[in-house]
Amino acid sequence: MGxxxxxxxxxARIGRDPDLLDAFYREHAGDxxxxxxxxxxxxxxxxxxxxxxxxxxxxxxxxxxxxxxxxGAWLFGIARNKVADAQRRKARRLRAESRIVGRRLLDExxxxxxEERIEAQRLTRALYQALESLPARDRLxxxxxxxxxxxxxxxxEQLGVKPGTARVRLHRSRARLREHLGDPSLFESIDAGLxxxxxxxx
Amino acid sequence: MSTGTxxxxxxxxxxxxxxLRSEVTKEPARRVRRGALSLGGVAAASAAAIxxxxxxxxxxxxxxxxVDRGTNGDITITIHRLSDAAGLEKQLASxxxxxxxxxxxxxxxxxxxxxxxxxxxxxxxxxxxxxSVITGQASAGxxxxxxxxxxxxxxxxxxxxxxxxxxxxxxxxxxxxxxKASPLQHADSELSITTTGDVSKTLAGLxxxxxxxxxxxGMGSLSVGAPGLR
Numbered sequence: 507m508g509x510x511x512x513x514x515x516x517x518a519r520i521g522r523d524p525d526l527l528d529a530f531y532r533e534h535a536g537d538x539x540x541x542x543x544x545x546x547x548x549x550x551x552x553x554x555x556x557x558x559x560x561x562x563x564x565x566x567x568x569x570x571x572x573x574x575x576x577x578g579a580w581l582f583g584i585a586r587n588k589v590a591d592a593q594r595r596k597a598r599r600l601r602a603e604s605r606i607v608g609r610r611l612l613d614e615x616x617x618x619x620x621e622e623r624i625e626a627q628r629l630t631r632a633l634y635q636a637l638e639s640l641p642a643r644d645r646l647x648x649x650x651x652x653x654x655x656x657x658x659x660x661x662x663e664q665l666g667v668k669p670g671t672a673r674v675r676l677h678r679s680r681a682r683l684r685e686h687l688g689d690p691s692l693f694e695s696i697d698a699g700l701x702x703x704x705x706x707x708x
Numbered sequence: 709m710s711t712g713t714x715x716x717x718x719x720x721x722x723x724x725x726x727x728l729r730s731e732v733t734k735e736p737a738r739r740v741r742r743g744a745l746s747l748g749g750v751a752a753a754s755a756a757a758i759x760x761x762x763x764x765x766x767x768x769x770x771x772x773x774x775v776d777r778g779t780n781g782d783i784t785i786t787i788h789r790l791s792d793a794a795g796l797e798k799q800l801a802s803x804x805x806x807x808x809x810x811x812x813x814x815x816x817x818x819x820x821x822x823x824x825x826x827x828x829x830x831x832x833x834x835x836x837x838x839x840s841v842i843t844g845q846a847s848a849g850x851x852x853x854x855x856x857x858x859x860x861x862x863x864x865x866x867x868x869x870x871x872x873x874x875x876x877x878x879x880x881x882x883x884x885x886x887x888k889a890s891p892l893q894h895a896d897s898e899l900s901i902t903t904t905g906d907v908s909k910t911l912a913g914l915x916x917x918x919x920x921x922x923x924x925x926g927m928g929s930l931s932v933g934a935p936g937l938r
């Protein structure tokens with residue numbers, strides 16, 4: 507971690523202190539963009555979402571408590587909601603109106619960098635879409651582990667279930683995914699990682 | 709989960725971070741729920757100036773609106789609640805402004821037996837996810853944040869470099885300012901204030917529009933943006 511890392515207990519003040527916000531942004535912006543690129547394939551939309559997520563973070567930060575999870579997990583939680591909002595809006599063909607419109611801030615270089623990241627996450631997005639075939643609570647667990655690379659313990663903690671329960675659900679989801687994924691090589695690549703994950707924590 | 713990968717900031721990051729920083733230095737009371745403006749995309753389709761507002765039915769202030777003329781000659785209309793449209797029309801007439809005010813959308817959705825009457829304008833919400841939008845601002849008669857189509861009209865609509873009005877969503881009200889030089893204070897003009905959107909979903913917009921000599925003036929897009937983008 508870099509020199510800009512901020513203490514978990516300071517996160518509650520990022521909505522009031524610009525320097526803390528600065529440090530928080532630098533620490534999490536890269537991961538957040540990757541998180542979004544695993545789900546969204548349009549650079550403009552990713553840019554909008556980055557802005558929306560940070561805006562939501564600064565306005566709710568005062569309620570953040572380190573005891574409830576790491577700042578990264580908290581931010582990803584916000585991001586997950588924003589992605590879901592965006593999908594609902596898209597379904598209703600509404601455009602987002604936000605105080606800061608991320609896409610307006612994209613210049614050519616930033617755009618290219620965003621596209622590279624999105625391209626790199628192509629396979630993961632395919633997986634993310636395949637997760638649609640799972641029941642909601644299993645999907646979220648699988649998403650955290652297979653898409654976001656959380657450990658089972660971390661994912662279980664975020665969802666408020668026991669790690670043992672999480673393992674059982676993951677096994678079940680794996681079987682379902684194998685059925686639903688058209689591309690066997692995609693399943694293999696996901697599954698290799700999963701197997702290691704499940705074995706390690708068993 | 710978080711790898712803590714710190715990459716060098718690119719121009720996008722720098723621009724966004726600058727705006728976020730300015731956001732957190734603003735007083736919290738000026739912030740508005742993000743959701744408050746989500747109607748914008750829809751509302752932008754039709755009027756000179758539209759600002760999305762959340763609408764709440766409780767704790768209404770005593771007066772639904774106020775009209776004042778400042779020492780500089782500007783007229784300020786402050787709308788606290790979407791009620792007594794006719795009263796506002798009358799009061800504006802006493803200031804020499806012909807106006808059409810209609811809160812039809814709000815009235816339709818008003819809960820039966822709501823003694824307070826009208827709908828409270830409160831972009832602050834009730835401690836919800838909150839916070840990203842400070843003001844929605846729009847103006848007609850001058851280009852703001854993008855498109856402004858103007859009917860060809862021999863200058864009847866006024867000097868393009870001076871807005872005929874500006875509209876701002878404040879912390880709990882909606883403020884329309886009509887500058888002294890605005891055609892709305894001089895020419896044969898009409899100001900129109902109407903509600904748009906679906907108030908029953910506690911989300912609506914106010915649309916402000918004007919005509920001069922019977923000619924429709926200014927079609928501005930919704931102007932809700934960050935500082936520096938306007």
